[in-house]
Amino acid sequence: MRLPDAKIPPGPLEHKWQAWIDQHRLVGPNNRSGKNVIVIGTGLAGASAAASLAAQGFGVKSFCFQDSPRRAHSIAAQGGINASKDYANEGDSVRRLFADTMKGGDFRSREANVWRLAELSENIIDQAVAQGVPFNREYGGQLATRSFGGVLVQRTFYSRGQTGQQLLLGAYSALEQQVAAGNAVVHSRHEMLDVVIVDGEARGVIVRNLVTGEIERHAADAVILASGGYTNVYYLSTNAMGSNVTAAWRAHRHGALMANPSYTQIHPTCIPQSGEYQSKLTLMSESLRNDGRVWVPRKGGDDRPPAEIPEDERFYYLEERYPSFGNLAPRDIASRAAKVVCDDGLGVGPTGRGVYLDFRDAIAQRGRDVVEVRYGNLFEMYENITGENPYETPMMIYPAPHYAMGGLWVDYELQTTIPGLFAIGEANFSDHGANRLGASALMQALADGYFIVPHTVAHHLTADRESVSTTDSAFDTAQDAVESHITRLMDVGGTKAAQVFHRELGNVMLDYCGMARNAPGLEKALTEIGEIRENFWSDLRVDPGRDEFNQSLEYANRVSDFLELGELMCLDALRREESCGGHFREEYETDDGEALRDDERFAKVTAWEYQGDDGDPVPHDEQLSFENVKLATRSYK
Amino acid sequence: MNFTLEIWRQFDTGEEGRYEDFTVEGIDPEASFLEMLDQLNERLTEEERRTVAFDSDCREGICGTCSLVINDTPHGPRQVTSCQTYMRDFEDGATIRVEPFRSTTFPVIRDLVTDRSALDRVIQAGGYTGATTGPQPEPNSMPVAPEVQEKAMDAAICIGCGACVAACPNGAAMLFTGAKVTHLNLLPQGQAERGNRANSMVEQMDEEGFGGCTNFGECSRVCPQEISLDVIGMLNREYRKARLSRDPKDPPTMLAQ
Known part of the structure; x- marks a missing residue:
């Protein structure tokens, strides 16, 4: 396959997003309830997308593995959310937030996406305040701001050290309001195990009801993955116990390319x-x-x-x-x-x-x-x-x-390489390049969910599509694959819990694909992960009973995907023969120990294509161009 | 450290439960309570026995997923979430009883795992400002005094764990609901729907089968976010006002009155 066009609108950077909005097609209010969207995940990105699409009148089905959508791990974000409002009168602006984010990401992200993010940042604060998010206030009742790493202005808004919690509860309550209005349905304790593709488009998902063990089919006109990041591949991370790559990985196995998987953030x-x-x-x-x-x-x-x-x-x-x-x-x-x-x-x-x-x-x-x-x-x-x-x-x-900058490749519309399958928030790769700045994750997740996919998904829904029933043979095939994977996990019949293998994988990833990487180490990691994978599939034990509540099965299933992701991360880190942001190859450093980029060869995104269990993943490159920032060696001295 | 655990085992919602005894040995005092249970489960797997089901996610005290009753107290001895309870808080050799949150509104799914979706339905009944996505007013056009913001925040930090319900002899969810009503009542954005909000959230509480408040105060005593009983006062006032202005001939009938 060839990497599809990123669909960046022509014209000056400042006007690209408005130009896109102005031209996109619309579904009339009366026809929206007949168009259905599935949203996987209820963190900041997922809850805000689900609430916004439902408020427009589309039929939304939202899924989360937690017992309530309010518990998604965005809840744990502490410090704040960036916006270029310049309340502190320091000369902050959209351009400055854009430039800081480009530089912070070590010039490995798309200009157009980052500009849009900076542009939308102010609306997010307004939206959150309207929902009753209690941001900290200054003495006179105005919103307070503070500084975060990598910038010289105070543009970070916060609610004590619980900003993620307050923003998520805002998005969650907006979603619950839509549930009450009958526009959205939330399926909690449900985990997505596969995406269903009909005639080349994402038209549904297979999920497991984690309480009953039942495998369910759900059809829709578009599917949005807001399933978060994958740094639990390191076993020990700041992510929640349940945070996992399964939804994104299963999409990857169906042809969604995974971009820059080795870009992970190790939080200081x-x-x-x-x-x-x-x-x-x-x-x-x-x-x-x-x-x-x-x-x-x-x-x-x-x-x-x-x-x-x-x-x-x-x-x-x-x-x-x-x-x-x-x-x-x-x-x-x-x-x-x-x-x-x-x-x-x-x-x-x-x-x-x-x-x-x-x-x-x-x-x-x-x-x-x-x-x-x-x-x-x-x-x-x-x-x-x-x-x-x-x-x-x-x-x-x-x-x-702490955070994965890498993720599913998406175009400007946040659509993956599978038409009809969108990826938002930490699950996509789009805005942070090789290093995310503090307080930018909340900003990106909410920009994607409140202000971008409500337009781009709506646009996608304008096309005439035949309705798909869950009795379609594509659902049979997908369900069979899911069932047989579960059977395989249940039938290993070994002696060890999944966390034993997960811990081993984490140690290898941290040692060889963590804060410092080098070619021999990554080669070694690939061998060792292969061994752990082999042991996993010969010595795993899960509790009996697939048609019931079974946490050990849930966990083993997630670990089986982490084992595959770990290999891809090492391959990606090996191929990128430069240092940039969080990806530090010891072979490529300046005399004083800073990251040494190779813009000639690597000013590009690497998007990996899955080639089956036995095939070698194939890399595809998207060249990045920089017309509005000067490529420079990053200096914070 | 070594411990004897009496853990509630229950296969399914409808099944009868019982306590099962386990011993755990060589536990590091710096391990969290849930990490101690992880170690037990890892061993049970090796012994080909069914692991103990329990809920947890963030393990840093903010998501509200973990929900154990430890030695008869929701979340355990220190008024922090179950996940923030550490083994150094217990005597070496102690016997510790571990149960799920107890409430008829929280049916047991398995062992220590319960269904707390009733709390989501209470939020659905009105726990929001009603602002939908779109252009919003400039926030600084509506100043909020920092003291007021602080007070709103003291209520808004509720993590929705349900310990208040589990601790209440009446099984009331007044602290949970009061926290949301208080948070939104204090802010300019929450004014338009304040009466309806209190009214419909209370109705939903009643429908779910939560009990009423008779001022035991157990809820606030176990709340890991230390939410004050004042929020219940705020809820009661708002509810009464709403009922009276709605229909003076139909006075408030909330169970809590």
Whole structure:
């Protein structure tokens, strides 16, 4: 196959989206209820898309594996959401947000998509406030903003350290309003296991009812995947236990190309791992770096309590290496810097893989009260987990897998290479290039869901289509494939739980396809993942009973897809012989240890085509062009 | 650390349940309660026994999925979510009883997993401002004093876990519903529907079979977000006002009165 056209509208960057809106076709209000859309996932992207399409009058069926749509993992986003409103009167603008995002992504994203994102950012704040999202306010009642990594303005709006929760509850309640109005139906505790393709178009899904085990068929005129990211491939990550790649991966197996799968974000400020039994890593919001200073002792093995280490024996490595951005260096850079100091033996904590995030100076300068208003709930959360009080002793942090910039390839309309199948939010690859800036995930998910797919999917729905029944043979074939995969999992009859293999996979991915990568390591990872996969399919054990509630089956099913994704990530990382953003190949670094891009060869998106269980995936390249930003070596010094 | 666990096992909604005893050994005090259960399940798999079903997702205290009653208290001893309960909070060698959230409105699906969809239906009845997607007014045209925003936020942070219902001797969902009503009542965007909202959310609570509030205060005591009982006062006031203005001849009949 050839990579389809990205459908970027002609004309100046500033007018592309409006030009697209102006020309798109419409379905009349009376005809909308007869057009059905399936939305997979109820996070910020999925809930906002489902609510918006339902409010227009389309028939929406929404699915989530959680017991309620309100629990999708967007709920855990802490720090904030960007918008170029320039309330702080710093000269912020759409162009500046666009340029920061392009640069933050190390020039590996599409200009047109990023511009649209920046343009829509302001509407999102207005929308959220109208829904009753209680953003923090300044003294005079105006919306408050703060800074995030990689930018020099204050454009991040926030609700304490629970911005994701408040935005998601806004989108969730908008969706529930549509359920009450009869325009949307939510199927919770349902997991999508396959997309159904009729005459080359996505026309339905196969889902498993997680309570009864029943395999169900649902038909529609379009399918939207808002199924989130895949950093649980690393086993330990900041994602939720249930976050998975299954919906996106099954679409990939049907021909949806997977773009830049190796672009993953390892977030610099997380609570370090404490033991082998650990099931997840907890993020401490990047907003903490507004006031917290990151340091390690200058001497390796210095085991004095942090308070006893004098100022001149502290190595504030971000402030020293990146004086203009300091502690607010972007995530990829801050993470790698933490890894480097720990590799050099300067790390702290029981494992030596930790650095201090210290609020001593902020408390002295601004007072404890101010720090408490800004970060109180984060401090509490930290104390809950670690038993240490960050008002008195510095936090200990270390990078952890957090976000996938890679994902399903989509065109400007957010449509995958399967017509009628759209991918939004973290599930697509579109806007963040090789590194996402803080507080941009919420922005992108909601831009996609509130303001982009309601237009592009509506446009898709204008075409005359024959209605499809779930008795169509395509549904039989898809259901058979799903059933036989489940049978295969049930029948291995081994001795180990899926999490054993998942943990092994995670260790390999973190070691060889994490913050630093190199060719021999990636080759080794490919061999090891092959072995883990083989062991999985010979020694897995799941609880008996497929036609019932069976969490071990759900989990094993997800791990089976992670094992395949892991291989593709390594292949992608191997092929990209440059360093950019979160993808750092040790063979390609500047003299002072920064990422060294190769724009000649790699200013492009790599979209992978599935070739069957035994075939080698085939890469397709989309050349990126830069007409509105200057390709430059990223510098935060 | 070693523990004896008395875990509620129930195959299905209709089936009768019972406690089953397990011992777990060599548990790290820094492991969370759910990680301790993970280890138990990994071992049960090796022993070819059916694993214990329990809900969890974010494991950082914000999604509201985890829902265990630990030693007779929803979420356990420390007024944090089940996932934020750590084994260091228990005595070595202790016997710990683990049950699902108990409420007739939360039927057990399996073992420790319950169906809390009744709470979603209460939100459907009116837990929103009614703004649909589209152009909206400039937010700074409606200033909100920071103290008011803080108060609204104190209610808006409800995670919808349902511990309040599980703790209430009446099985009331007043803290949950009160939190939503309070959040929206305090903000300018929530004014237009305030009366209808309170009215229909209360009606839905009654329809779901939640009980009424008789001021035990257990809900707030177990709430991991420490939502104050004040939200119930706000709900009651709003509901009464709404009923009276709607039809003076049909006075409020909420179970909670």
